[in-house]
Amino acid sequence: MDFDITETVNILGRTPGVLNELLKEAPEELIITNGGPDTWSPFDIIGHLIHGETTDWIPRTRMILNFGESRTFEPFDRFAQYEKSRDKTINELLEEFATLRRQSLDALKEMKVSTDQLSLRGTHPSLGSVTLRELLSTWVAHDLSHIAQAVRVMCRQYADDVGPWKEFLPILSR
Amino acid sequence: MDFDITETVNILGRTPGVLNELLKEAPEELIITNGGPDTWSPFDIIGHLIHGETTDWIPRTRMILNFGESRTFEPFDRFAQYEKSRDKTINELLEEFATLRRQSLDALKEMKVSTDQLSLRGTHPSLGSVTLRELLSTWVAHDLSHIAQAVRVMCRQYADDVGPWKEFLPILSR
Numbered sequence: 001m002d003f004d005i006t007e008t009v010n011i012l013g014r015t016p017g018v019l020n021e022l023l024k025e026a027p028e029e030l031i032i033t034n035g036g037p038d039t040w041s042p043f044d045i046i047g048h049l050i051h052g053e054t055t056d057w058i059p060r061t062r063m064i065l066n067f068g069e070s071r072t073f074e075p076f077d078r079f080a081q082y083e084k085s086r087d088k089t090i091n092e093l094l095e096e097f098a099t100l101r102r103q104s105l106d107a108l109k110e111m112k113v114s115t116d117q118l119s120l121r122g123t124h125p126s127l128g129s130v131t132l133r134e135l136l137s138t139w140v141a142h143d144l145s146h147i148a149q150a151v152r153v154m155c156r157q158y159a160d161d162v163g164p165w166k167e168f169l170p171i172l173s174r
Numbered sequence: 175m176d177f178d179i180t181e182t183v184n185i186l187g188r189t190p191g192v193l194n195e196l197l198k199e200a201p202e203e204l205i206i207t208n209g210g211p212d213t214w215s216p217f218d219i220i221g222h223l224i225h226g227e228t229t230d231w232i233p234r235t236r237m238i239l240n241f242g243e244s245r246t247f248e249p250f251d252r253f254a255q256y257e258k259s260r261d262k263t264i265n266e267l268l269e270e271f272a273t274l275r276r277q278s279l280d281a282l283k284e285m286k287v288s289t290d291q292l293s294l295r296g297t298h299p300s301l302g303s304v305t306l307r308e309l310l311s312t313w314v315a316h317d318l319s320h321i322a323q324a325v326r327v328m329c330r331q332y333a334d335d336v337g338p339w340k341e342f343l344p345i346l347s348r
Contacts, residue, residue: 027184030185151321165312171323
């Protein structure tokens, strides 16, 4: 895709609605079941997205705009949600994510990033030099990747129930 | 999952909303791009789901309830949408799907399928003997599988844009 910041905001703005429709007041078992050891449930995924809003995307965008490559991004904690989401309901997490996402996109729009600025560089703690365009594209791909992951883990709970249809549903065996 | 028809209706009822949030008035390029030869775009997928509403799930449920294994289901045409969706917009398809899904679920509720009836059998043209429970579970898994597919094909359009982050996003290489 040719990168377009208006389009980026468009797609990023959809994620809370998609996840609400998918998960709000959905059957508990579908929400809290993961796909096996070291995999995430839809509940875990929303917690992970929340953590990204507060520590990753906008803070890193600011760091690129303000400091370029001279400061390294804070490493992202991929397991923070286990502690932070505890004692919350899925509906609380969904609302929290929607609020944070709205704030993130307001902040992004406020920055009025120009096409030239998209080529500015920052320093990722393990990937090294990255551009703002790559960071913002990754934000979109990361959203979509976790929506797909949540849907997949829900789908797999039907792996046995579908009987012989399993062979027509490759998602159940991947 | 222990099969529960109320839960089945709950999940099936979510799909139009999920797809609306994901696709309604989304950037054209994201909607019509597929993932390469013999793959489907989100636009193709909605057409496929529409065809399922009119020819697959409810007609096959009725056939099991009315004729058991004595009549074989009509084979499902996996390519019907190419012809049928032509000249329609994504918004028209989304609305059509939402209406048909509402009608399908009304019809399903109307049938008041009992737990005993879930074990009734029908005949699939290639899979042979299947139960009503398997058919209804497959309906749910099929929905989720195509939501994941649509999201994945959208995500992959960012494969190059994310730069070095690609290694953290396995969805882009699968």
